[in-house]
Amino acid sequence: MQHTQQDNYTAPPGSVLLDARLSAGKSVGEVADALNLLTSHVEALESNDYSRFNSPMFARGYIRSYARYFGLDEAPLLNDCERICRRDDEQAEKKRPQAKIHAPGQAKLLFALLGTLLFWGISYLLFSGHSSPELDVSLMEDRYVPLHELRAQPSLGESLLKLPEAEYRAADPQLYHNASLRLVFNEDVWLEVRDAQGAVRLSGQFAKGEQRQVSLQGPVQLALAYWPAVDIEYNQQPVDLDGLAESNAVRVQIGEL
Template sequence: MPGKDDYYPGPPGSVLHDARMSAGKSVLETAEALNLLNSYVEALENNDYSRFNSPLFARGYIKSYARYMGLDEEPLLKDCDRICRREEDNKDQTPTRPQGIAKAPGNAPLISALLISIFLWCVAIWVFGGKPEPELAINVLAERFAPLSAIKVEPSLGEVLLGSEGDELSVETPISQHSGPAQAAELKFEFVEAVWLELRDFQNNIVVSGVQEKGEKLRFDVQGPVTISLAYWPAVISEYNGQKIELKSLVNSNAVRVQVGEL
């Protein structure tokens, strides 16, 4: 048995392991003799003191293990203390993150930029495109064609010779048939077949009148609401300020006269 002043090379675990192997004892035999778990014996031989609640437990187990193997426990306990101090020093030097402060993920700038972009997009939609689309009003008129302008009778030759003030030949000045203010209107027409069309603006002025050929496309910028007369509306695709003029559910005849405007 080594004396009190003997020095054991290597850490305590290696010394205990070599002593056990030299004595021909297994881990199980050693654990039973020391009344320890197999894992505790292995932890002592591996210098893994983290398996124990306190370094004091490790010191006690090493002391018992050394006596069981007939070794001087003092050098082993000193090495145990040295290892424990080194582990404590390493723990003290390890920087700790302040509690309650979470580290921002690496993609935080990307997420922030995405959220800002979504916010700006919503604001732009609300400012520039948030207004509701005006509702298109279509009023079907009873008369399919505009009434002819009233023509006053010319004075007779006798009335002229006698200096009579006869009625002058005149045509009625167009008068708006629409209530409410005028509105800027863009009219588009596309003709699938040859169709007669008459378009009148807000002041009842004729914008276009006549037969439009198949495949022809027309566009007008006028003051609305407008009056549209069509001899065969199913062959015409028409729009008012980008909204399609739907007549199918409103009329039961192919020839129609309608007033169209926005509410």
């Protein structure tokens, strides 16, 4: 569905999305169903209220899906979203009470403590040699089922992402490493987790509010029916799929470089 507005939008992102929906004669519920979103998320996007989301990352992913659905240029909308998020953060920072040091002795003690911590931190980085490995997150081949067929299936996520057993291959043994995967579900989501050898370690539908921690051998293969609704940590490092995934349903491999 193409939209006739120019790429350089003069209105906030929410107004552009609202105008596109009304011009197409779509209701909030219809858009929510088409994009697999909550109606409250659609309303929040159209009112530029990103405080309803756990992080700006989710807002950007939702705006991208909304824009593509109506054929809008997503780049200026995402730029405006970033600007609004920065403005909200700056306003929140200004409202935050600042600590005051009333006595000169307290100031000296504080500076001495900060100096000690800075010296310790630099020494640790120079001599310990133990820095957190960089994560490697790569998109794997997707196989999608037509939407009208998916809606007839009992499990949307499993129908969307589950591939034949033969297509799962073990990783190169030279890449094996111990891994800890932490998942926090902000909406109901179907997922599947496989270890470095391709064995299923976690699979099924998980409810909003659930958390799971899995210790396994990496790199791991992760299939998600709706990645924006899941917070992912791999070896205590956050995994950000924004900018990598072009749809809400993805299969990725996560490991250490």
